[in-house]
Amino acid sequence: MDKLVIEGGIKLKGTAKVSGSKNSALPILAATLLTDEACIIRNVPNLRDTLTMLKILRTLGKSVEFDKGVVTIIQSRESGFTADYKLVSTMRASFCVLGPLLGKLKKAKVSLPGGCIIGVRPVDLHLKGFKALGADISVESGYVIATARKLKGAHMYLGGIYGSSVLATDNVVMAAVLAPGKTVIESAACEPEVADLTNFLIKMGARIKGVGTPILEIEGVEKLHGVEYSIIPDRIETGTFLVAGLITGGDIVIKDGYYQHLGAVIDKLQEAGAYIERFDNSLRIKSKSKLHPVNVTTLPYPGFPTDMQAQMMSLMCITKGISVITEKIYPDRFMHVAELNRMGAYIQREGPHAIVEGVKSLSGAPVMASDLRASACLVLAGLVAKGVTSVSRIYHLERGYEGLESKLQKLGAKIWREKEKI
Numbered sequence: 385m386d387k388l389v390i391e392g393g394i395k396l397k398g399t400a401k402v403s404g405s406k407n408s409a410l411p412i413l414a415a416t417l418l419t420d421e422a423c424i425i426r427n428v429p430n431l432r433d434t435l436t437m438l439k440i441l442r443t444l445g446k447s448v449e450f451d452k453g454v455v456t457i458i459q460s461r462e463s464g465f466t467a468d469y470k471l472v473s474t475m476r477a478s479f480c481v482l483g484p485l486l487g488k489l490k491k492a493k494v495s496l497p498g499g500c501i502i503g504v505r506p507v508d509l510h511l512k513g514f515k516a517l518g519a520d521i522s523v524e525s526g527y528v529i530a531t532a533r534k535l536k537g538a539h540m541y542l543g544g545i546y547g548s549s550v551l552a553t554d555n556v557v558m559a560a561v562l563a564p565g566k567t568v569i570e571s572a573a574c575e576p577e578v579a580d581l582t583n584f585l586i587k588m589g590a591r592i593k594g595v596g597t598p599i600l601e602i603e604g605v606e607k608l609h610g611v612e613y614s615i616i617p618d619r620i621e622t623g624t625f626l627v628a629g630l631i632t633g634g635d636i637v638i639k640d641g642y643y644q645h646l647g648a649v650i651d652k653l654q655e656a657g658a659y660i661e662r663f664d665n666s667l668r669i670k671s672k673s674k675l676h677p678v679n680v681t682t683l684p685y686p687g688f689p690t691d692m693q694a695q696m697m698s699l700m701c702i703t704k705g706i707s708v709i710t711e712k713i714y715p716d717r718f719m720h721v722a723e724l725n726r727m728g729a730y731i732q733r734e735g736p737h738a739i740v741e742g743v744k745s746l747s748g749a750p751v752m753a754s755d756l757r758a759s760a761c762l763v764l765a766g767l768v769a770k771g772v773t774s775v776s777r778i779y780h781l782e783r784g785y786e787g788l789e790s791k792l793q794k795l796g797a798k799i800w801r802e803k804e805k806i
């Protein structure tokens with residue numbers, strides 16, 4: 385197992401290029417199950433999670449090639465309809481093969497993903513949507529079995545106690561595109577990754593109105609065809625680089641980052657004292673003055689993304705004053721608090737709130753990553769800490785950031801990989 389070692393204190397300078405969005409790529413790759421024709425998907429990030437999705441597609445009858453960000457998928461044998469526990473348990477997003485399998489084959493058997501470190505993460509909204517479309521759902525030996533003689537368009541509300549659900553929207557849209565009649569999904573998730581999936585489906589021949597809005601209207605079609613498509617840039621990676629630029633007092637340009645997808649993050653970083661310039665397909669960030677504390681509440685898009693909460697907390701740790709960070713999507717997503725405190729931060733947790741009292745500086749320490757975004761927050765803290773930080777369990781980081789360490793090295797950071805002694 386590898387760990388990342390960081391010698392903090394260097395102001396980052398230069399240009400970083402953002403990879404394709406992981407959270408777009410996963411459902412879009414799953415959506416290729418809706419056709420027997422070939423699909424070519426570009427700008428796919430080379431990550432543990434995308435590789436897992438490609439493995440699942442292979443088990444379901446696809447032949448897959450992945451070369452320099454381009455995935456070519458063709459039907460190589462009869463479609464399977466079972467997604468195995470071993471693969472689904474390593475990545476929750478694998479559950480979104482259920483929608484396309486049900487839509488195309490009218491049957492699917494997909495392992496329940498189970499909980500994870502950031503919370504319980506139920507799938508009730510996914511199942512509610514499938515049932516509304518006419519599927520029979522049962523849970524047997526840890527698997528969801530969904531069958532239907534035929535699906536039929538339906539009107540449904542998919543909001544849950546924490547608002548809309550990204551993967552439930554993706555999953556149900558993928559089941560509905562081939563269902564005869566009209567489907568209306570109210571309280572659909574509006575995240576840019578959901579819009580990317582719906583644009584991909586439209587290119588395949590699906591009829592969907594309301595892309596990017598909370599009401600999606602789908603008119604079922606008989607068949608979808610193969611397409612070529614390019615994934616949008618990863619807004620969370622872009623946001624992570626924005627924080628990296630600001631936390632180190634640097635001056636960096638982020639290429640291929642869409643500011644249009646990051647309104648809430650840019651707003652908070654500006655409030656915290658960042659100077660941000662927006663260009664067509666890139667962003668520049670540098671620090672303007674001293675940092676100011678900000679309060680942040682995570683919300684569904686276009687609100688502040690939960691996937692940027694941990695990174696923002698790193699920034700607030702070294703910002704004089706008190707910042708309150710409230711997590712409204714995953715109230716338990718605070719595993720990074722204890723690790724940041726080990727580096728000298730002063731953070732108190734009160735239910736879904738973290739109260740951060742900024743300290744003058746953090747000090748490097750051995751810390752442990754608990755999940756994907758928590759790992760990123762520890763790397764950010766390490767970039768600004770005095771001394772050496774080592775972040776272990778970086779396989780979490782490899783699930784969602786393509787070449788983070790080489791991209792940071794290019795910006796001047798002293799960061800390298802070492803084998804972990806067990």
Ligand code: UD1
Nearest residue numbers: 407477505506507508509510544546548549550551691713
């Ligand atoms: C996706 C993202 C993840 C991000 C999250 C929230 C992917 C691959 N992952 O995860 O990075 O952190 O959106 O923006 O795109 N919920 C229910 N019932 C359900 C489904 C969800 O109650 O059936 C709850 C969840 O527990 C959570 C909230 O709804 O509290 C939002 O979760 P959801 O949008 O579904 O997250 P994911 O789609 O799994």
